[in-house]
Amino acid sequence: MRCILLGPPGAGKGTQAAIIRDKYTVAHISTGDILRANVKNNTALGMKAKSYMDAGELVPDSLIIEMMKERLSRDDCKRGFLLDGFPRTVSQAEALEILLKDLEVELDAVILLEVSDEVVVKRLSGRRMCKQCGAIYHIEFQPPSKNGICDKCGGELYQRDDDKEEVIRQRLAVYHEQTSPLVEYYSSKGLLRPVNAEQSSDSVLRLIEQLFGKD
Ligand code: AMP
Secondary structure (H helix, E strand, O other): OOOEOOOOOOOOOOHHHHHHHHHHHOOOEEEHHHHHHHHHOOOOOHHHHHHHHOOOOOHHHHHHHHHHHHHHHOHHHOOOOOEEEEOOOOHHHHHHHHHHHOOOOOEEEEEEOOOHHHHHHHHHHHEEEOOOOOOOEEEEOOOOOOOOOOOOOOEEEEOOOOHHHHHHHHHHHHHHHOOOOOHHHHHHOOEEEEEEEEOOOHHHHHHHHHHHHOO
16 A cells, blocks of 8 residues: 545544554655654754744655655555645655665555644644654544543653634645645546544544455
C-alpha cells in the first residue's frame, strides 16, 4: 500500500494513518510529527520551521522536500507507506513524483478525507495530544479515562498551539488556497478516492478498507 491521505487539518488523517499502520505494518509518515519532533529537539530544521507552524502557515517547500527525500529512502518504506500531511502544494506533489520515480515505485491511491470547515473547527479545538507518545484524544468525542492523562502511556495531554481557534481558521484558509488544488491534480491522474470523513473513525476505516478490498 502506497498512499497519500489528503484532506483539511482535522479530517482524521493522523488517526486513520495510525490505525492502518498498526493493522497492516506500513510506514506512517506524518510531516507534521517530524517537524514537531525537530522543533522539540531544537534542530536547524525545527528552528526554521517553528515560526511558520505557530502562524498556521506552510513551511517552505524546499525544506519539506529535502526532509521527505531522506525519509522515503529509509528501509521501512519498502513495505509501503502512508503519507499524512504531504504533499500540501502542487510543487510538493511534483517533487514527490520525481522522488518516487527515483525509488522505482508508484502511488496506489490518494484518499481524500472530506469534512466541512465547521466540523474541522469543532474537532481541532477539542483535540488533545499526548506529549510522550503522540496519541490523539478529543475532550468531547474521545476523552481519555483520566482527565489530561494518556490511556496508552500515562503521558500528559496538551493542546497544540496551532489547535487554537484563530490558528485553525488560518490553517483552513491555507488548505483551501494551497492544498485543495491537489484534488484536481490527483483526480486527473485517476488516483483520487474520496471518502466521507464526517463519521466515526471506525466507519471511515471501513470505507478505506473497502477501497483496498480488505473488508
Ligand atoms: P499537521 O500536523 O499535518 O497539521 O502539520 C502542522 C504544521 O506543520 C502545518 O500547519 C505546517 O505549518 C507544517 N507542515 C506539515 N506538513 C507540511 C507540508 N507538507 N508542507 C508545509 N508545511 C507543513
